[in-house]
Amino acid sequence: MKIKDIHIYGFGKFTDLKMTNMHEFQVLFGENEAGKSTIMSFIHSILFGFPTKLQSELRYEPKEGTKYGGRMTVDIDEKGIVIIERVKGKASGDVNVMLEDGTRGGEELLRDLLHRVDKTLFQSIFSFNIHGIQNAHHIKGEDLGKFLFSAGALGTDQLVRAENSLQKEMDGRFKPNGKKPYLNEKLRELKHLRSELKKAEQQNEHYWKLKSEKERLEKELTDTQAEQALLHSMKLKLEAWMQIQPLKLEEMAILEELKEYEDIQFPIDGLSKLERIEELMKPLEGQISSLTDRLSVLAEELRSNIPDINLLGQEHEIIKAVESLLLYERLEHEEKELQERCAQLKDEELSVREKLHLTIEDKDLISINTSVFMKEKVKNAQEKYRRLDLKKIDLDERFNNEKQMLEEIEDKIKEYEKKLQSETEIKTLEENIRRKRVQERTQFTIFSILFSVLIAWGIFESTLPIILLGVIGLVFSIYLFNKKSANADHDIVKDRNQLGQLTQFKVQWTERNAQYERVLLDYETWENEMAKAEREMIELGKGLFLPREISLAYLSDAFELIEQLKKLYREKKMAIDRHQLITAKINEIVEAIEHQCNEFLGLTYSSIQEMAYTLRKRLKEEIEKNMAYEGRKKKFNELKEERQKNQLEWNHFKRKKEELFQQAFVTTEKSFRETGKLDERKRTLEEQLLHLQRQLKIAMLNEQEMESFREIADLDERIYSNTTKHKMHEENIPILQSDIAKVKYEIQLLEEGGTYADLLHLYKHKQSELDIGAREWAKFALAKDMLNHTIERFKNERLPKMLEKAEENLKYLTDGRYIKIFPKQEGSGFLIQRKDQQLFEANELSQATAEQVYVSLRLALAVTIYGKFSFPIIIDDSFVNFDQHRTKKVIQLLKQLNGRQVLFFTCHQHLLTYFSDEQIVEVGKEMGMPIK
Structure with a gap:
């Protein structure tokens, strides 16, 4: 993805x-x-x-x-x-x-x-931040290997947290040599109870007899105490009735008198309410009168101080006109600068036109193309024309040089032709020389043979003079033959050298003549290029409104002057347009101020500044007057609102007063007060009755008991009889309590070690608690065992492939210093191997290296186990x-x-x-x- x-x-x-x-x-x-x-x-x-x-x-x-x-x-x-x-x-x-x-x-x-x-797995494997990598810094040394193993298996430290959590839960419940864990404490308690249980078995029979006696005595004591309590309760009630009997009689008398006032209806605290209403209405009447007088005064002041509404309605326009005075002054200054600039531009334009020495209309000037492309075109044309002028000079020099060299070679050829004989004469001379050489060779051969024979004969005869004569003759013959041959060859070689030089000069003449012809062709090419360049210069000059002579001589300079002239024209036009705009704005400002003065001042002023000042002053006065007017108006409205409020309150109290009369079913204040006095007596009686009833209510007798006690004829005799029986029980109770204490003491002696039944029950209870705790400990032990099995399975099945990639990453990150990662044989954790084969625990590595191991494992986990x-x-x-x-x-x-x-x-x-x-x-x- x-x-x-x-x-x-x-x-x-x-x-x-x-x-x-x-x-x-x-x-x-x-x-x-x-x-x-x-x-x-x-x-x-x-x-x-x-x-x-x-x-x-x-x-x-x-x-x-x-x-x-x-x-x-x-x-x-x-x-x-x-x-x-x-x-x-x-x-x-x-x-x-x-x-x-x-x-x-x-x-x-x-x-x-x-x-x-899910999100948790995604963030664990594919998304990690600085907190994950920095966890390696804060984990204890012994847990660092486990942390790295967890990061390699799950991408987070959840494995470490799970293992530590399970071990913590197990240690909190049981340790083999511990004292504080829950199961350790329960085992000690069971051991102690087992020994106590054996002792209690022997005293069990006598113990149960004492328990039965104790129960009988306690029952007798309870019955006696209950009867005593009844007698004491009756005594208290009789004494209470003796005290409240007068109160009951007074209650009956008050109830009888209240029957006379049953028809009276009067509001609660009616007279007090009437007094309070009248007290509140009197100051309101005075305030209403005072506010009416003040409103009359303010109304008169408002009528005599009405501001100029028309002037105030034009406040924005007046302020705008006055504030434009600063703009007016700036525009006047700019207008003067523009006038000076226009004059300066005209002078500069005149200077440029004088240099150009041409008359070009403004409309033509604007239409002239002075773009950078045109400028470059003019520059290139001018440069090309200049280069062709220079080329003409070079061609002239080459022409003269070639012509001179050609003439010199022609003179040399004529000179050698005069010196050389004709070709026939040369051939005849060569033929004679050959014949002469044949004769000389023949003579030389004959003389050589003769002198050789002479030498041989002298040798044969052993005659030295003959040998010497033969040798001298032979040598002389050779010398003479060579000298004649050399003279003949010299004459022929001399003629042939002169003929070769003549041939060489003729070849040079041919070459020079070809170069001369090429110079003439270059002249023709130059003339064509020059004509084309002149046409281009003249054509460009036409676009600039230049005559032919200036176009050929000063095209580039003229273009720059025209460009400068065009720039000056634009600047002058912009200055003129700006001047016109400023003049219009100045006139607009003056007209606005004059209009406001004519409308609201009606006087003549010497300057625009004086008009603006007077307008501002008048506007300020009217604004202050309007503020005072608005203040009075606001005060008038406040007083009016206050008077209305007081009037509403007075009317409200008047209605309240009328409501009181209606509640008492009277129409006059006198009747209301008389009825109020009767209501006060009724309420006094009711309060007395309420007080008596409260006293009777807090008494310990209820209404039925009071009615029954009213029928007792001799109350004192009944109280005396009750007191006597109560005293007899009071004397008997301590005896029973003493007997019970003796039996309890004997039972206590037997229970010091605990009774057999209790100890047996406690033993079973503790044993049950131990079983529950053991099951809890086993649950966490099983979970840890399953976690360890999972870790082992991961180490055997999936870890090797991941570690192979992690080792590759670690080797790369550490430049080969660390080369292997081995999982520990037991539990979780790693051993890291350095290139020198030394093994390290994870906590023995530096922090930086531990972080590199963490990164290597996380990336390997993402691309191997979760690579799909x-x-x-x-x-x-x-x-x-x-x-x-x-x-x-x-x-x-x-x-x-x-x-x-x-x-x-x-x-x-x-x-x-x-x-x-x-x-x-x-x-x-x-x-x-x-x-x-």
Whole structure:
């Protein structure tokens, strides 16, 4: 699964937030409180539902009433593009899922797409933050291995917490050598009770006899005390009746007198109410009279101080006109500056026109194309024309050089042709030389043979002079032959060298003549290019309204002057337009102030400032007058309202007074007061009756008892008889209590060790409590045993594959320093092997290395055991405690998770250097939001 797009309708601080085209490795950067946790919670909520109100997680409901929820577009391998939308509805929200083929569904379809993975499992395996990795810092040394094992098995420390919780529950109930645990205490109590039970068996029979005697005595005591209580109660009632008998007689007399006042009807506290009403009505009458007088005075003041309503109605316009005076002064100053600027621009324009020495109308000037493209075109044309001028100079120089060289070669050829003989003469000379060489060779041969024969004869005869003569003759013949041959060759070689040089000069003439012809062709090409360049220059000059001579000589300079002239024209036009606008605004301000003066002042003033000042002063006076008028008017209304209020109160009390008369069924105040006196006597009697009845009510006798006691003739004799019987019981009770105490003492002696039945019952009860506690301990022991079996099964079946990947990760993260992870043979935990084959417990590692082990296990768990679920891996600032090298290694490891999206949340700027700008989204700004 890959998250492609996120659209938050309303979630926490975000409203209508969109994130599109999310990358395979997506970094979400933002400062604290920027909203990273909100986006992470949004992803969890869309996939697994909003947290309910009973859960501790934040719901992130928007406070501004926007739509709660949003949607995500995800790419699922087997389903293609899927849109998941969840909005506020039932507890976890209403979800709508739409597949690429058009299939729609709800929560059930979403659970199928998520392979029935719930939120807890997803957060445990695929989503981890800094708190998970930092747990390795705070766990006790002996538990660190278990924590890492739990992280590798479940992604969290739930395994460690479960194991520790089960062991804690077991230790709280029983320890083999413990004293405080529940089962240990129960076992000690049972042992003690078993010994006490054996002692009680021997004294059991005598004990039950004493118990029976005690019960008989207690029953007799109870009966005596009950009879005594009845006698005492009757005595008290008779004495009470003796005291309340006069009160009962007085009650009967009052009831008889009250029958005379049965027809009187009078309101409660009627006379007091009448007095209070009259006391309240008298000051109200005075206040009403005083307020009427004050209202008359204020009405007169209001009539004599009415403000100018027309002037006040124009307050906004007057203030606007007066406040425009500052603008008026600024505009006057600007008007003067514009006049000076217009004059300056005219001078500059005249200067440019003089340099250009042409008359160009303004309408033509505006139509001239002075764009950068035209400027470049003019520049190129001017440059081309200049280059062709320079090329003409170069061609002239080449032409003269080639012509001179050609003439020099022609002179050399003529000179050598004069020196050389004709070809026939040369051939005749060569033929004579050959014949002469043949004769000389023949002569040389003959002489050589003769002198050789002479030498041979001298040798044969052993005659030295003959040998010398032969040798000298032979040498002379050779010398003479070589000298003649050399002279003949010299004459021929000399002629042939001159002929070769002549040939060479002719070849040079051919080459130079070809170059000369090429120069002439270059002249023709130059003339064509020059004509084309001139036409282009003249054509451009026409567009600038320039004559032919200026176009050819000063096209670029003229263009710059025209461009400058056009700029000056525009500036001058803008200045003139601005001047006209300012003049119109000044006139508008003056007219507005003059209009207000003519309407409300009616006088002539020397300046616009004086008019504005007078208007402001008059308006201020009328405003103050209006404020005073409004104050009086407000006071008038307040007094009027107060008088009306007092009048309403007076009328209210008058109605109350009339209601009192109606309740007493009278029409006059005199009749009301007479009836009130009779009502006071009636109420006095009723109060006396009530007081008597309260006294009678608190007496211990009820009405029936009082009626029965009224029939007793001799009350004193009845009281005396009752007292005598009560005294007899009073003397008998201490004797019974003494007998009971003796029996109880004997029973107590037997019960010091407990009776047999009680001890037996207590023993069975304690044994039952022990059985219940043992079953509780066994339940937790069984759960722990099942957990251990599960751990062993995990270690044997699923752990090896996960550890293989974890070892690969750890080796990469530690640059090969740690190479193996071995599960412990018993229970949970790991041993870590260093490259030197040394093994370490998890608590023996440094904190940084333990964190690297944790990361290795978590990533291995996600891609092996839970590899079939291709959910994104969500990481929230989990590596902030790593140094730069470890951080670089873990990020490189994450980038190697092919086929699985990684969402990396961070608030640390320095981590962004490991990612490209396209991968980074900054949270909390105007989101759309790649950093580029």
